[in-house]
Amino acid sequence: MHKTLIALTFGLLSSVVAAEQMYRWIDDQGVPQFGQQPPEGKAYQRMDISSPPPPGGTLRAPAPLPKSADSEAQAEEDPSTTDEALAAKRAEQCAKIRRNLQTMERNPRLSKTTDDGETVRIGEEERQEMMEQARSDLEEFCN
Template identity: 25%
Template sequence: MRTFFLTVSLLIGISPPCMAAQIYKWVDAQGVTHFDAQPPQGREATTVVTPSSPASNQSPPPPSGAIGDQQAIDKKVKKQVSEQQAQLKAFCEQARTNLAQLQNNPRIREDVEGEMRRLTDQQRQERISEAQKQIADNCQ
């Protein structure tokens, strides 16, 4: 058991230097970029520099101006979303009110070119179905 742990410890101890092998980069005749541990025969290749230690989980801090710009964009988008939600809420309330009036009042009149006309039952039913469809499509 002791030899097992010793072997595993040695393998773990020597693995980072093995992983730090040289990496070559080149572009073939078709314009495709290749990366490999061996340089290509008869072609020019550049060496890719790899970090010697593992990268930390933290990303580098963005430039200070970028944070302010992103926060301004976030505020603008949040404001637009809240305005759209308010408009949708007002639309839904009005649509529900109109639907209730259409359903509860069989004598609906509308102004057509300055003249008040009464809706027929068929027109009223069409408007009810339109209002129900709008509410189902746009309101929760």
């Protein structure tokens, strides 16, 4: 039983190590081929295999929906609706800026997630710049 478990463990570990390098080349029929060993006598390209970002990484916002002619015509007919919607959106954004500013003021050890999914610590200088930007945004847009 122990020998089987050890053999499975080594088998899984070796498959992870072996899958680290991949190569791509075009065969004689013009079909792209992929493999873990480069072909002999043919031009090949080494594929960059990187690990996926960690769970809970940054989520990207969906692309905004295109405006239709109907919604633009409706907005022209009833300007109060758009003014109310803009005021509600501005109030929501101001509340978010206030919450972010409070978080930055109360927590000197902040971190952020980069586009690559890496979590990096925000330095004190960057934190102060972010707080100053939030304060100026509040003063400019929320008063």
